[in-house]
Amino acid sequence: MAKHNFFVAGTDTDAGKTLVSTGILQAANRLGLQTIGLKPVAAGSEETPEGLRNDDALKLQQAASIKLGYDSVNPITLAAAVAPHIAAAQVGRSLSADRIAALCRGSMMQRADLLLIEGAGGWRVPLNGREMLSRVPQLLETPVILVIGMKLGCINHALLSAEAIVRDGLRIAGWVANRIDPHMACYEDNLATLRGLFQAPLLGEVPYLANPTPEAVADCLDLSALLADVRG
Template sequence: MISGYFVTGTSTGVGKTLVSCALLHAFGLHGKTVVGMKPVASGCENGRCADVDLLAAASNVTMRCEQINPYALIPPIAPHIAAKQSGIKIDVDTILQAWVELKTIADVVIVEGIGGFLVPLNDCQDSSDLARALDLPVVLVVGMQLGCLNHALLTAQAVRAAGLTLAGWVANHIDPHMGAFDENVLALEQRLNCPLLGVLPFEPSADAKKISGLLNVAEMGSGCFY
């Protein structure tokens, strides 16, 4: 039985938090207890991250901040550099311990990665190592803009090379001036070899709860619908 999903993206700023929150709302509407987790966040102020607050608001289970966000880093830069500047080392085992606590309380845990799939976390591990340790199916958020075909296909290749399953992908229209949008979505549908869970329109202030209605979570497999 699937206990959650790992949400990654083609880059930073492509809508991972929006999609993660939308997934929380969607599974919640299916009667599941849900909680969002962002193991590592940078650009935090006073120990709090806006993305983490959004995930907490979209969850229907309340957990301690340090459980849903074990590493809240202040510098708004790559996590391994931010951690080093803060005098700490990101420990995947610490994240796993928090995740185990979450999954004992909630039916579905949505884990949002930081940056792209291969972003370094420390001197020897990156986000793919975390995803592999969690052993969760992956949801890929594709920021639809020029260059997204290459970014999406390379990310999918990296996910599968890590031995993980792509549960599906989401096309997020982040560039309103992107040419041949529909053709690009079709190209990815033909090549990613996993379900297209939804196409999100360009909307600068998108509401995750409303967006959840555009995601076909039933396509993600029966494990969460027992």
């Protein structure tokens, strides 16, 4: 079973969860660790000769050192680029937190050093009329890595997300500041405010990257706090 399991959540859609996740995997690979990246639910996929494929899931598959089959990385692939419960309803499917958690547990049995489970959108993304995707890390009891998309309003988004994560009984193992707006006013002041308000360790500050790559993000990260997290 993987030694360190984490759920990667974002403060919003396009906060940079996949970019940061692939960066974390790359940084762990550099340390000689065995890594896995999962995207259990993905909405927004292209039809290929092999079936529906989601770009974020493909990036996670490529960045991991343990090469799982696509269906293990992304067992629930939905075509429409909308909220997962809507995309599923459009094709007559239903989503269940128990089922998603069970699919993740299968991959979590792999002998990996670090396993990431990337969410979809923000923390409160519906799966159905009564469950949110946040129920999955609750069932799996995985600590959370919070990716904060650094833009106007990010402090509010970050604090509300953190409050919800803690209220759900989960622990924030670390956070990453990902600058998605190169023209963000008072960037350093916002970062300093977040540093003062978050007790969890800052794993890295990712600058705005015109051509982002996992390697470039890995250069910005320090995984020591995650790897010391024996409760992960």
